[in-house]
Amino acid sequence: MSEPHATLAEEAAKLDAADELRAKRAEFVLDDSDNDSDSDDSDGTVYLDGNSLGALPAAVPARLADVIGREWGRLRIRSWEESGWWTAPERIGDRIGRLVGAAPGQVVVGDSTSVNVFKAVVGAVRIAQARAAAGEEPRDGTRGGSPEESRGGTRDEILVDESTFPTDGYIAESAARMTGCTLRPVPAPDIAAAVGPRTAVALVNHVDYRTGRLHDLPGTTAAVHAAGALVVWDLCHSAGALPVGLDAHGVDLAVGCTYKYLNGGPGSPAYLYVAREHQPRFDSPLPGWNSHADPFGMAPAYAPADGALRGRVGTPDILSMLALEAALEVWDGVSPDAVRAKSLALTDFFLRCVEAYVPAGRVESVTPAAHQERGSQVALRCADAGEVMAELIRRGVVGDFRRPDILRFGFTPLYTGFADVERAARVLAAVLAEAPGEVA
Ligand SMILES: Cc1ncc(COP(=O)(O)O)c(C=O)c1O
Numbered sequence: 277m278s279e280p281h282a283t284l285a286e287e288a289a290k291l292d293a294a295d296e297l298r299a300k301r302a303e304f305v306l307d308d309s310d311n312d313s314d315s316d317d318s319d320g321t322v323y324l325d326g327n328s329l330g331a332l333p334a335a336v337p338a339r340l341a342d343v344i345g346r347e348w349g350r351l352r353i354r355s356w357e358e359s360g361w362w363t364a365p366e367r368i369g370d371r372i373g374r375l376v377g378a379a380p381g382q383v384v385v386g387d388s389t390s391v392n393v394f395k396a397v398v399g400a401v402r403i404a405q406a407r408a409a410a411g412e413e414p415r416d417g418t419r420g421g422s423p424e425e426s427r428g429g430t431r432d433e434i435l436v437d438e439s440t441f442p443t444d445g446y447i448a449e450s451a452a453r454m455t456g457c458t459l460r461p462v463p464a465p466d467i468a469a470a471v472g473p474r475t476a477v478a479l480v481n482h483v484d485y486r487t488g489r490l491h492d493l494p495g496t497t498a499a500v501h502a503a504g505a506l507v508v509w510d511l512c513h514s515a516g517a518l519p520v521g522l523d524a525h526g527v528d529l530a531v532g533c534t535y536k537y538l539n540g541g542p543g544s545p546a547y548l549y550v551a552r553e554h555q556p557r558f559d560s561p562l563p564g565w566n567s568h569a570d571p572f573g574m575a576p577a578y579a580p581a582d583g584a585l586r587g588r589v590g591t592p593d594i595l596s597m598l599a600l601e602a603a604l605e606v607w608d609g610v611s612p613d614a615v616r617a618k619s620l621a622l623t624d625f626f627l628r629c630v631e632a633y634v635p636a637g638r639v640e641s642v643t644p645a646a647h648q649e650r651g652s653q654v655a656l657r658c659a660d661a662g663e664v665m666a667e668l669i670r671r672g673v674v675g676d677f678r679r680p681d682i683l684r685f686g687f688t689p690l691y692t693g694f695a696d697v698e699r700a701a702r703v704l705a706a707v708l709a710e711a712p713g714e715v716a
Protein backbone atom coordinates (compact mmCIF):
# COMPACT_ATOMS: atom_id res chain seq x y z
CA MET A 277 0.00 0.00 0.00
CA SER A 278 2.09 2.89 -1.23
CA GLU A 279 -0.21 5.82 -1.97
CA PRO A 280 -2.93 7.02 0.43
CA HIS A 281 -6.57 7.34 -0.66
CA ALA A 282 -6.71 11.12 -0.37
CA THR A 283 -3.71 11.52 -2.68
CA LEU A 284 -5.18 9.31 -5.37
CA ALA A 285 -8.63 10.86 -5.05
CA GLU A 286 -7.10 14.32 -5.48
CA GLU A 287 -5.09 13.13 -8.46
CA ALA A 288 -8.26 11.69 -10.00
CA ALA A 289 -9.99 15.06 -9.64
CA LYS A 290 -7.08 16.79 -11.38
CA LEU A 291 -6.99 14.22 -14.17
CA ASP A 292 -10.74 14.62 -14.71
CA ALA A 293 -10.42 18.40 -14.82
CA ALA A 294 -7.69 18.15 -17.48
CA ASP A 295 -9.50 15.47 -19.54
CA GLU A 296 -10.18 16.74 -23.06
CA LEU A 297 -12.95 14.12 -23.52
CA ARG A 298 -14.79 14.89 -20.27
CA ALA A 299 -17.68 16.74 -21.98
CA LYS A 300 -18.56 13.52 -23.83
CA ARG A 301 -19.91 11.94 -20.65
CA ALA A 302 -22.95 14.24 -20.77
CA GLU A 303 -23.87 12.65 -24.13
CA PHE A 304 -24.64 9.35 -22.38
CA VAL A 305 -27.41 8.17 -20.08
CA LEU A 306 -25.53 7.14 -16.95
CA ASP A 307 -27.49 6.43 -13.82
CA ASP A 308 -25.22 8.53 -11.66
CA SER A 309 -27.97 8.95 -9.05
CA ASP A 310 -29.58 5.55 -9.54
CA ASN A 311 -27.48 3.30 -7.38
CA ASP A 312 -29.76 0.73 -5.83
CA SER A 313 -26.92 -0.76 -3.84
CA ASP A 314 -27.55 -1.37 -0.18
CA SER A 315 -24.21 0.14 0.74
CA ASP A 316 -23.92 3.64 2.14
CA ASP A 317 -21.93 4.75 -0.88
CA SER A 318 -24.40 7.09 -2.50
CA ASP A 319 -22.52 8.66 -5.38
CA GLY A 320 -23.94 6.50 -8.16
CA THR A 321 -22.92 3.54 -10.27
CA VAL A 322 -19.44 3.17 -11.72
CA TYR A 323 -20.05 1.43 -15.03
CA LEU A 324 -16.99 -0.56 -16.09
CA ASP A 325 -18.81 -2.95 -18.41
CA GLY A 326 -18.79 -1.00 -21.66
CA ASN A 327 -16.72 -3.86 -23.11
CA SER A 328 -19.82 -6.07 -22.82
CA LEU A 329 -22.60 -3.55 -23.40
CA GLY A 330 -21.86 0.12 -24.00
CA ALA A 331 -23.97 2.76 -22.23
CA LEU A 332 -26.93 4.39 -23.99
CA PRO A 333 -26.06 7.55 -25.95
CA ALA A 334 -28.63 10.21 -25.05
CA ALA A 335 -29.51 10.93 -28.70
CA VAL A 336 -30.79 7.40 -29.35
CA PRO A 337 -34.28 7.38 -27.74
CA ALA A 338 -35.54 10.44 -29.66
CA ARG A 339 -34.12 9.16 -32.93
CA LEU A 340 -35.72 5.74 -32.42
CA ALA A 341 -39.03 7.39 -31.52
CA ASP A 342 -38.89 9.22 -34.86
CA VAL A 343 -37.95 6.07 -36.77
CA ILE A 344 -40.87 4.22 -35.22
CA GLY A 345 -43.45 6.99 -35.18
CA ARG A 346 -42.80 8.76 -38.46
CA GLU A 347 -40.63 6.57 -40.70
CA TRP A 348 -42.36 3.30 -39.90
CA GLY A 349 -45.66 4.65 -38.54
CA ARG A 350 -46.46 7.13 -41.28
CA LEU A 351 -44.12 6.62 -44.23
CA ARG A 352 -44.21 2.84 -43.94
CA ILE A 353 -42.85 1.10 -47.09
CA ARG A 354 -41.71 4.43 -48.59
CA SER A 355 -39.03 4.65 -45.91
CA TRP A 356 -36.86 2.06 -47.62
CA GLU A 357 -36.06 4.82 -50.09
CA GLU A 358 -37.20 8.13 -48.61
CA SER A 359 -35.70 7.52 -45.16
CA GLY A 360 -32.56 5.87 -46.50
CA TRP A 361 -33.29 2.49 -44.97
CA TRP A 362 -32.08 0.48 -47.95
CA THR A 363 -28.64 2.04 -48.02
CA ALA A 364 -28.18 2.14 -44.23
CA PRO A 365 -25.77 -0.86 -44.08
CA GLU A 366 -23.20 0.83 -46.32
CA ARG A 367 -23.80 4.35 -44.98
CA ILE A 368 -23.30 3.26 -41.37
CA GLY A 369 -20.46 1.01 -42.47
CA ASP A 370 -18.59 4.06 -43.73
CA ARG A 371 -19.14 5.77 -40.40
CA ILE A 372 -17.59 2.78 -38.60
CA GLY A 373 -14.88 2.69 -41.25
CA ARG A 374 -13.68 6.10 -40.07
CA LEU A 375 -13.20 4.67 -36.57
CA VAL A 376 -11.23 1.62 -37.68
CA GLY A 377 -9.14 3.27 -40.40
CA ALA A 378 -11.03 2.07 -43.46
CA ALA A 379 -11.68 4.33 -46.44
CA PRO A 380 -15.32 4.48 -47.61
CA GLY A 381 -16.82 1.54 -49.47
CA GLN A 382 -15.24 -1.31 -47.52
CA VAL A 383 -17.43 -1.80 -44.44
CA VAL A 384 -20.99 -3.05 -44.37
CA VAL A 385 -23.19 -3.32 -41.28
CA GLY A 386 -25.56 -6.20 -40.60
CA ASP A 387 -26.02 -9.60 -38.97
CA SER A 388 -24.12 -10.66 -35.85
CA THR A 389 -20.37 -10.90 -35.40
CA SER A 390 -20.73 -14.68 -35.43
CA VAL A 391 -22.39 -14.60 -38.86
CA ASN A 392 -19.79 -12.17 -40.17
CA VAL A 393 -16.96 -14.40 -38.90
CA PHE A 394 -18.48 -17.13 -41.05
CA LYS A 395 -18.73 -14.92 -44.14
CA ALA A 396 -15.20 -13.58 -43.63
CA VAL A 397 -13.45 -16.88 -42.96
CA VAL A 398 -15.13 -18.85 -45.75
CA GLY A 399 -14.77 -15.87 -48.12
CA ALA A 400 -11.08 -15.55 -47.24
CA VAL A 401 -10.41 -19.29 -47.70
CA ARG A 402 -12.06 -19.12 -51.12
CA ILE A 403 -9.84 -16.19 -52.11
CA ALA A 404 -6.68 -17.96 -50.86
CA GLN A 405 -7.61 -21.17 -52.67
CA ALA A 406 -8.48 -19.33 -55.87
CA ARG A 407 -5.12 -17.54 -55.79
CA ALA A 408 -3.29 -20.81 -55.17
CA ALA A 409 -5.17 -22.50 -58.01
CA ALA A 410 -4.17 -19.64 -60.29
CA GLY A 411 -0.55 -19.98 -59.18
CA GLU A 412 -0.41 -16.42 -57.91
CA GLU A 413 2.65 -15.53 -55.88
CA PRO A 414 2.23 -14.36 -52.31
CA ARG A 415 2.66 -10.58 -51.96
CA ASP A 416 6.36 -10.59 -51.15
CA GLY A 417 7.07 -14.22 -51.92
CA THR A 418 9.32 -14.70 -48.89
CA ARG A 419 7.55 -17.43 -46.94
CA GLY A 420 4.80 -18.75 -49.10
CA GLY A 421 6.68 -21.68 -50.54
CA SER A 422 7.20 -22.17 -54.25
CA PRO A 423 4.41 -21.41 -56.72
CA GLU A 424 4.17 -25.21 -57.16
CA GLU A 425 3.52 -25.65 -53.44
CA SER A 426 0.76 -23.06 -53.56
CA ARG A 427 -0.77 -24.18 -56.83
CA GLY A 428 -3.70 -26.55 -57.11
CA GLY A 429 -5.67 -25.80 -53.96
CA THR A 430 -3.07 -26.69 -51.34
CA ARG A 431 -4.11 -23.81 -49.13
CA ASP A 432 -5.95 -26.06 -46.73
CA GLU A 433 -5.22 -24.82 -43.24
CA ILE A 434 -6.97 -22.24 -41.05
CA LEU A 435 -5.12 -20.86 -38.05
CA VAL A 436 -7.15 -19.53 -35.15
CA ASP A 437 -5.88 -17.91 -32.02
CA GLU A 438 -5.95 -20.45 -29.28
CA SER A 439 -7.65 -18.27 -26.67
CA THR A 440 -10.21 -16.89 -29.08
CA PHE A 441 -13.68 -15.82 -28.02
CA PRO A 442 -15.54 -19.14 -28.38
CA THR A 443 -17.90 -18.20 -31.20
CA ASP A 444 -14.97 -17.50 -33.52
CA GLY A 445 -13.46 -20.90 -32.75
CA TYR A 446 -16.71 -22.76 -33.28
CA ILE A 447 -17.35 -21.04 -36.59
CA ALA A 448 -13.78 -21.46 -37.78
CA GLU A 449 -14.07 -25.19 -37.08
CA SER A 450 -17.26 -25.43 -39.13
CA ALA A 451 -15.77 -23.26 -41.89
CA ALA A 452 -12.75 -25.57 -41.99
CA ARG A 453 -14.96 -28.63 -42.43
CA MET A 454 -16.93 -26.92 -45.19
CA THR A 455 -13.86 -25.82 -47.15
CA GLY A 456 -11.75 -28.95 -46.79
CA CYS A 457 -9.32 -27.26 -44.41
CA THR A 458 -7.87 -28.32 -41.10
CA LEU A 459 -8.11 -25.96 -38.16
CA ARG A 460 -4.97 -25.31 -36.11
CA PRO A 461 -5.26 -23.37 -32.85
CA VAL A 462 -2.11 -21.34 -32.14
CA PRO A 463 -1.46 -18.72 -29.44
CA ALA A 464 -2.06 -15.34 -31.11
CA PRO A 465 1.51 -14.06 -30.55
CA ASP A 466 2.84 -17.20 -32.32
CA ILE A 467 0.69 -16.95 -35.44
CA ALA A 468 3.34 -14.93 -37.27
CA ALA A 469 5.80 -17.82 -36.81
CA ALA A 470 3.26 -20.61 -37.36
CA VAL A 471 1.83 -19.47 -40.69
CA GLY A 472 3.12 -21.50 -43.61
CA PRO A 473 2.70 -22.39 -47.29
CA ARG A 474 -0.50 -24.34 -46.68
CA THR A 475 -2.18 -21.69 -44.57
CA ALA A 476 -5.19 -20.15 -46.24
CA VAL A 477 -6.39 -17.88 -43.46
CA ALA A 478 -5.54 -16.80 -39.92
CA LEU A 479 -8.42 -15.65 -37.72
CA VAL A 480 -7.20 -13.50 -34.84
CA ASN A 481 -8.80 -11.42 -32.08
CA HIS A 482 -7.28 -7.95 -31.93
CA VAL A 483 -7.81 -7.79 -28.14
CA ASP A 484 -8.27 -10.93 -26.04
CA TYR A 485 -11.69 -10.79 -24.37
CA ARG A 486 -10.45 -12.35 -21.11
CA THR A 487 -7.00 -10.91 -20.51
CA GLY A 488 -7.33 -7.63 -22.40
CA ARG A 489 -4.11 -8.40 -24.27
CA LEU A 490 -3.70 -6.39 -27.48
CA HIS A 491 -2.27 -8.51 -30.28
CA ASP A 492 0.19 -7.22 -32.86
CA LEU A 493 -2.03 -6.43 -35.82
CA PRO A 494 0.61 -4.85 -38.10
CA GLY A 495 3.26 -7.53 -37.45
CA THR A 496 0.91 -10.51 -37.65
CA THR A 497 -0.75 -9.19 -40.79
CA ALA A 498 2.63 -8.69 -42.48
CA ALA A 499 3.79 -12.20 -41.53
CA VAL A 500 0.57 -13.80 -42.75
CA HIS A 501 0.91 -11.96 -46.05
CA ALA A 502 4.54 -12.99 -46.40
CA ALA A 503 3.31 -16.59 -46.31
CA GLY A 504 0.75 -15.88 -49.02
CA ALA A 505 -2.25 -16.23 -46.70
CA LEU A 506 -5.02 -13.86 -45.65
CA VAL A 507 -5.87 -12.59 -42.19
CA VAL A 508 -9.27 -11.94 -40.63
CA TRP A 509 -9.25 -9.75 -37.51
CA ASP A 510 -12.02 -9.74 -34.90
CA LEU A 511 -12.19 -6.15 -33.66
CA CYS A 512 -14.95 -6.59 -31.04
CA HIS A 513 -12.72 -5.45 -28.19
CA SER A 514 -10.68 -2.83 -30.02
CA ALA A 515 -12.98 -0.78 -32.27
CA GLY A 516 -13.87 2.40 -30.43
CA ALA A 517 -11.16 1.84 -27.84
CA LEU A 518 -8.02 2.34 -29.91
CA PRO A 519 -6.95 3.17 -33.48
CA VAL A 520 -6.99 0.03 -35.65
CA GLY A 521 -5.63 1.18 -39.03
CA LEU A 522 -7.18 -1.50 -41.25
CA ASP A 523 -6.17 0.12 -44.54
CA ALA A 524 -2.80 1.34 -43.27
CA HIS A 525 -1.78 -2.18 -42.24
CA GLY A 526 -3.20 -3.93 -45.31
CA VAL A 527 -5.71 -6.06 -43.38
CA ASP A 528 -7.68 -8.39 -45.67
CA LEU A 529 -10.96 -8.83 -43.83
CA ALA A 530 -12.26 -7.85 -40.41
CA VAL A 531 -15.40 -8.17 -38.33
CA GLY A 532 -16.62 -6.61 -35.13
CA CYS A 533 -19.62 -5.97 -32.96
CA THR A 534 -21.12 -2.54 -32.29
CA TYR A 535 -22.62 -3.01 -28.83
CA LYS A 536 -19.39 -2.61 -26.83
CA TYR A 537 -17.24 0.51 -27.31
CA LEU A 538 -19.44 1.70 -30.18
CA ASN A 539 -22.50 1.81 -27.88
CA GLY A 540 -25.00 0.59 -30.50
CA GLY A 541 -27.25 -1.19 -27.99
CA PRO A 542 -28.06 -4.79 -27.08
CA GLY A 543 -27.78 -7.00 -30.15
CA SER A 544 -26.97 -4.09 -32.45
CA PRO A 545 -25.76 -5.27 -35.86
CA ALA A 546 -22.13 -6.15 -36.45
CA TYR A 547 -19.93 -5.18 -39.40
CA LEU A 548 -17.77 -6.77 -42.04
CA TYR A 549 -14.73 -5.15 -43.67
CA VAL A 550 -13.58 -6.50 -47.02
CA ALA A 551 -10.49 -4.68 -48.29
CA ARG A 552 -11.08 -3.10 -51.67
CA GLU A 553 -8.47 -5.30 -53.37
CA HIS A 554 -10.39 -8.44 -52.38
CA GLN A 555 -13.89 -7.27 -53.18
CA PRO A 556 -14.02 -8.49 -56.78
CA ARG A 557 -13.07 -12.00 -55.61
CA PHE A 558 -15.10 -12.01 -52.39
CA ASP A 559 -17.47 -14.96 -52.86
CA SER A 560 -19.83 -14.81 -49.89
CA PRO A 561 -21.01 -18.13 -48.48
CA LEU A 562 -24.32 -16.37 -47.70
CA PRO A 563 -25.32 -14.78 -51.00
CA GLY A 564 -28.72 -13.35 -50.11
CA TRP A 565 -30.87 -11.15 -52.28
CA ASN A 566 -29.64 -7.98 -50.56
CA SER A 567 -26.17 -8.49 -52.03
CA HIS A 568 -27.46 -9.21 -55.52
CA ALA A 569 -26.44 -6.75 -58.24
CA ASP A 570 -30.12 -6.19 -58.97
CA PRO A 571 -32.09 -7.18 -55.86
CA PHE A 572 -35.48 -6.21 -57.22
CA GLY A 573 -34.85 -8.05 -60.48
CA MET A 574 -35.68 -11.15 -58.41
CA ALA A 575 -33.66 -13.26 -60.83
CA PRO A 576 -33.29 -16.98 -60.10
CA ALA A 577 -29.51 -16.81 -60.62
CA TYR A 578 -27.26 -15.00 -58.18
CA ALA A 579 -25.06 -12.20 -59.48
CA PRO A 580 -23.10 -10.35 -56.78
CA ALA A 581 -23.16 -6.60 -56.41
CA ASP A 582 -19.88 -4.71 -56.46
CA GLY A 583 -18.07 -3.46 -53.41
CA ALA A 584 -18.69 -3.91 -49.71
CA LEU A 585 -22.37 -4.57 -50.12
CA ARG A 586 -21.39 -8.02 -51.34
CA GLY A 587 -21.27 -8.73 -47.62
CA ARG A 588 -24.99 -8.10 -47.16
CA VAL A 589 -27.38 -11.03 -46.86
CA GLY A 590 -31.07 -10.36 -46.19
CA THR A 591 -33.27 -7.53 -45.00
CA PRO A 592 -31.40 -5.36 -42.49
CA ASP A 593 -32.70 -5.00 -38.93
CA ILE A 594 -33.62 -1.35 -39.35
CA LEU A 595 -34.56 -0.44 -35.77
CA SER A 596 -31.27 -1.65 -34.33
CA MET A 597 -29.35 -0.34 -37.31
CA LEU A 598 -30.72 3.19 -36.97
CA ALA A 599 -30.25 3.17 -33.20
CA LEU A 600 -26.61 2.38 -33.95
CA GLU A 601 -26.41 5.21 -36.45
CA ALA A 602 -27.65 7.68 -33.83
CA ALA A 603 -25.27 6.20 -31.26
CA LEU A 604 -22.32 6.81 -33.56
CA GLU A 605 -22.94 10.55 -33.48
CA VAL A 606 -21.06 10.74 -30.19
CA TRP A 607 -17.90 10.11 -32.20
CA ASP A 608 -18.22 13.34 -34.17
CA GLY A 609 -15.09 15.38 -33.58
CA VAL A 610 -13.43 12.67 -31.46
CA SER A 611 -9.92 11.59 -32.38
CA PRO A 612 -9.13 7.87 -31.96
CA ASP A 613 -5.68 8.92 -30.71
CA ALA A 614 -7.23 10.96 -27.89
CA VAL A 615 -9.41 7.96 -27.01
CA ARG A 616 -6.37 5.69 -26.89
CA ALA A 617 -4.38 8.13 -24.77
CA LYS A 618 -7.21 8.37 -22.24
CA SER A 619 -7.81 4.62 -22.29
CA LEU A 620 -4.19 3.95 -21.35
CA ALA A 621 -4.26 6.66 -18.69
CA LEU A 622 -7.43 5.11 -17.20
CA THR A 623 -6.05 1.58 -17.11
CA ASP A 624 -2.68 2.76 -15.77
CA PHE A 625 -4.45 4.71 -13.04
CA PHE A 626 -6.67 1.75 -12.15
CA LEU A 627 -3.65 -0.54 -11.82
CA ARG A 628 -1.96 2.04 -9.56
CA CYS A 629 -5.06 2.42 -7.38
CA VAL A 630 -5.43 -1.37 -7.11
CA GLU A 631 -1.77 -1.65 -6.14
CA ALA A 632 -2.21 1.06 -3.52
CA TYR A 633 -5.50 -0.07 -2.01
CA VAL A 634 -5.79 -3.83 -2.35
CA PRO A 635 -3.80 -5.90 0.12
CA ALA A 636 -0.90 -7.76 -1.52
CA GLY A 637 -1.68 -11.25 -2.82
CA ARG A 638 -5.44 -10.76 -3.21
CA VAL A 639 -5.51 -10.04 -6.93
CA GLU A 640 -3.11 -10.52 -9.81
CA SER A 641 -3.41 -8.62 -13.08
CA VAL A 642 -3.42 -10.83 -16.19
CA THR A 643 -3.54 -7.76 -18.43
CA PRO A 644 -0.12 -6.87 -19.88
CA ALA A 645 1.59 -3.89 -18.28
CA ALA A 646 3.17 -2.82 -21.58
CA HIS A 647 1.02 -0.26 -23.37
CA GLN A 648 1.59 -1.80 -26.79
CA GLU A 649 0.08 -5.05 -25.47
CA ARG A 650 -2.91 -3.63 -23.62
CA GLY A 651 -6.44 -3.01 -24.83
CA SER A 652 -8.94 -0.98 -22.82
CA GLN A 653 -9.69 -3.37 -19.98
CA VAL A 654 -8.02 -4.73 -16.88
CA ALA A 655 -8.56 -8.34 -15.87
CA LEU A 656 -7.67 -9.37 -12.34
CA ARG A 657 -7.35 -12.95 -11.16
CA CYS A 658 -9.01 -13.27 -7.80
CA ALA A 659 -10.17 -16.05 -5.47
CA ASP A 660 -13.97 -16.34 -5.41
CA ALA A 661 -14.16 -13.87 -8.31
CA GLY A 662 -17.85 -14.63 -8.92
CA GLU A 663 -18.86 -13.67 -5.39
CA VAL A 664 -16.51 -10.69 -5.36
CA MET A 665 -18.01 -9.31 -8.58
CA ALA A 666 -21.56 -9.86 -7.29
CA GLU A 667 -20.68 -7.82 -4.20
CA LEU A 668 -19.00 -5.11 -6.28
CA ILE A 669 -22.16 -4.80 -8.34
CA ARG A 670 -24.26 -4.60 -5.15
CA ARG A 671 -22.02 -1.71 -4.10
CA GLY A 672 -22.39 0.09 -7.41
CA VAL A 673 -19.25 -0.97 -9.29
CA VAL A 674 -20.32 -2.88 -12.39
CA GLY A 675 -17.79 -5.11 -14.13
CA ASP A 676 -17.88 -8.68 -15.41
CA PHE A 677 -16.97 -12.03 -13.93
CA ARG A 678 -15.39 -14.42 -16.42
CA ARG A 679 -15.01 -17.99 -15.26
CA PRO A 680 -13.18 -19.37 -13.48
CA ASP A 681 -11.41 -16.57 -11.64
CA ILE A 682 -11.39 -13.29 -13.56
CA LEU A 683 -12.73 -9.89 -12.53
CA ARG A 684 -12.99 -7.93 -15.77
CA PHE A 685 -13.17 -4.13 -15.83
CA GLY A 686 -13.70 -2.30 -19.12
CA PHE A 687 -12.76 1.38 -19.49
CA THR A 688 -14.73 3.37 -22.02
CA PRO A 689 -12.87 6.66 -22.52
CA LEU A 690 -15.93 8.57 -23.74
CA TYR A 691 -17.75 8.25 -20.43
CA THR A 692 -15.44 6.80 -17.78
CA GLY A 693 -13.69 9.29 -15.53
CA PHE A 694 -10.67 8.99 -13.26
CA ALA A 695 -12.83 9.45 -10.15
CA ASP A 696 -14.81 6.37 -11.27
CA VAL A 697 -11.57 4.45 -11.52
CA GLU A 698 -10.39 5.49 -8.05
CA ARG A 699 -13.76 4.59 -6.53
CA ALA A 700 -13.85 1.21 -8.25
CA ALA A 701 -10.44 0.29 -6.79
CA ARG A 702 -11.46 1.59 -3.35
CA VAL A 703 -14.67 -0.46 -3.32
CA LEU A 704 -12.79 -3.52 -4.57
CA ALA A 705 -10.34 -3.16 -1.69
CA ALA A 706 -13.22 -2.84 0.79
CA VAL A 707 -14.94 -5.95 -0.58
CA LEU A 708 -11.73 -7.95 -0.44
CA ALA A 709 -10.96 -6.74 3.07
CA GLU A 710 -14.21 -8.34 4.21
CA ALA A 711 -13.64 -11.64 2.39
CA PRO A 712 -10.82 -14.08 3.13
CA GLY A 713 -8.69 -15.66 0.39
CA GLU A 714 -5.52 -15.34 -1.65
CA VAL A 715 -5.40 -15.26 -5.48
CA ALA A 716 -6.88 -18.53 -6.73
C1 LIG B 1 -14.24 -11.22 -29.63
C2 LIG B 1 -15.72 -11.51 -29.77
N1 LIG B 1 -16.18 -12.05 -30.91
C3 LIG B 1 -17.49 -12.33 -31.05
C4 LIG B 1 -18.40 -12.04 -30.04
C5 LIG B 1 -19.82 -12.49 -30.17
O1 LIG B 1 -20.46 -12.01 -31.22
P1 LIG B 1 -22.04 -12.10 -31.41
O2 LIG B 1 -22.64 -12.75 -30.22
O3 LIG B 1 -22.46 -10.68 -31.47
O4 LIG B 1 -22.24 -12.83 -32.66
C6 LIG B 1 -17.97 -11.44 -28.86
C7 LIG B 1 -18.87 -11.09 -27.74
O5 LIG B 1 -19.96 -11.48 -27.57
C8 LIG B 1 -16.58 -11.19 -28.72
O6 LIG B 1 -16.12 -10.67 -27.59
Ligand SMILES: Nc1c(O)cccc1C(=O)C[C@H](N)C(=O)O
Nearest residue numbers: 327328329441485486512543678
Ligand atom coordinates in the same frame (compact mmCIF):
# COMPACT_ATOMS: atom_id res chain seq x y z
N1 LIG C 1 -22.96 -10.30 -26.45
C1 LIG C 1 -23.26 -10.51 -25.14
C2 LIG C 1 -24.54 -10.87 -24.76
O1 LIG C 1 -25.49 -10.99 -25.72
C3 LIG C 1 -24.85 -11.10 -23.43
C4 LIG C 1 -23.84 -10.94 -22.46
C5 LIG C 1 -22.56 -10.59 -22.81
C6 LIG C 1 -22.26 -10.43 -24.15
C7 LIG C 1 -20.91 -10.13 -24.59
O2 LIG C 1 -20.72 -9.35 -25.45
C8 LIG C 1 -19.79 -10.84 -23.95
C9 LIG C 1 -18.51 -10.34 -24.47
N2 LIG C 1 -18.29 -10.57 -25.88
C10 LIG C 1 -17.29 -10.80 -23.74
O3 LIG C 1 -16.23 -10.37 -24.12
O4 LIG C 1 -17.35 -11.50 -22.76
